[in-house]
Amino acid sequence: MGALGCVAAVSGQVSEKKWDNVMTLSVTPAWSTGWITAYQPDLKGGYTEEQLRDSFSLADRSLQTMNFNLGYAKKINGYTNFVVGLSLVNTGFTRVKEGDMFMYVIHPDVGVYANLVSAGLMEVHYEFRSKYAGALFAIEKRLDGSRFQMQSASMWYQVGVMPAVLLRQNLQIHTVGFTMPQGNDFTVTDYVANTVDTGVVLTRSSAVSANAFITAAMRLEYNLDPKMHIFASPRLMLPILPSNKGVQTYWSPQIGCELGLRIPLD
Numbered sequence: 405m406g407a408l409g410c411v412a413a414v415s416g417q418v419s420e421k422k423w424d425n426v427m428t429l430s431v432t433p434a435w436s437t438g439w440i441t442a443y444q445p446d447l448k449g450g451y452t453e454e455q456l457r458d459s460f461s462l463a464d465r466s467l468q469t470m471n472f473n474l475g476y477a478k479k480i481n482g483y484t485n486f487v488v489g490l491s492l493v494n495t496g497f498t499r500v501k502e503g504d505m506f507m508y509v510i511h512p513d514v515g516v517y518a519n520l521v522s523a524g525l526m527e528v529h530y531e532f533r534s535k536y537a538g539a540l541f542a543i544e545k546r547l548d549g550s551r552f553q554m555q556s557a558s559m560w561y562q563v564g565v566m567p568a569v570l571l572r573q574n575l576q577i578h579t580v581g582f583t584m585p586q587g588n589d590f591t592v593t594d595y596v597a598n599t600v601d602t603g604v605v606l607t608r609s610s611a612v613s614a615n616a617f618i619t620a621a622m623r624l625e626y627n628l629d630p631k632m633h634i635f636a637s638p639r640l641m642l643p644i645l646p647s648n649k650g651v652q653t654y655w656s657p658q659i660g661c662e663l664g665l666r667i668p669l670d
Contacts (some may be wrong), residue, residue, distance in 0.1 A: 430664025467627025
């Protein structure tokens with residue numbers, strides 16, 4: 405009798421997890437990095453590709469971001485769903501300049517910080533940020549199948565592609581340990597500098613207006629009640645195209661943990 409009771413309980417859980425139509429609401433705290441594949445040094449200005457590569461590799465850090473997601477899943481069979489969704493995706497990376505601020509040109513639009521003495525912690529954080537609107541198309545499959553059922557939970561994996569359109573790209577500068585006339589935080593445009601006979605010519609770096617991401621995720625879903633599940637899903641996003649072409653051509657892969665709710669529409 406006890407065994408029959410367990411079978412009945414498992415059967416009830418399986419029925420609850422096999423929703424035909426599901427809406428998903430979630431946020432994804434994430435960390436993006438900058439993967440630089442090409443450099444355009446100002447050779448006449450005295451900069452070489454090797455100098456840029458070494459300098460950037462020592463100064464670059466990850467950037468913490470937040471994505472917002474709305475999704476719909478349609479059951480194909482008992483253990484497979486087709487997923488479509490809309491997302492606001494924020495990617496980028498941080499470059500940190502430390503010390504030696506005397507007569508340092510933070511950015512052409514900002515000017516020179518002509519301090520006479522460097523005292524204590526002094527840093528400039530350059531945050532290269534891109535915001536995309538993306539549409540996810542994915543297939544997800546349940547890992548715990550008919551032979552193994554977790555109590556009040558299920559586990560899934562998902563693979564997909566997300567075409568995306570660039571909404572905004574900028575360079576945010578944050579100073580630590582000192583304040584510029586513009587304040588501690590300001591937004592500027594990224595430039596490419598080229599030295600010519602008449603001086604230095606600045607041209608705006610080229611943003612890639614459309615991109616796509618290959619996505620892969622693993623989801624642990626808990627049955628909070630028959631009409632609502634909560635889940636946590638580590639997610640990897642790899643861009644197909646670079647985010648920007650300027651002094652450096654960089655890509656911004658991202659890893660995060662999607663947290664959200666799944667609600668049946670049936």
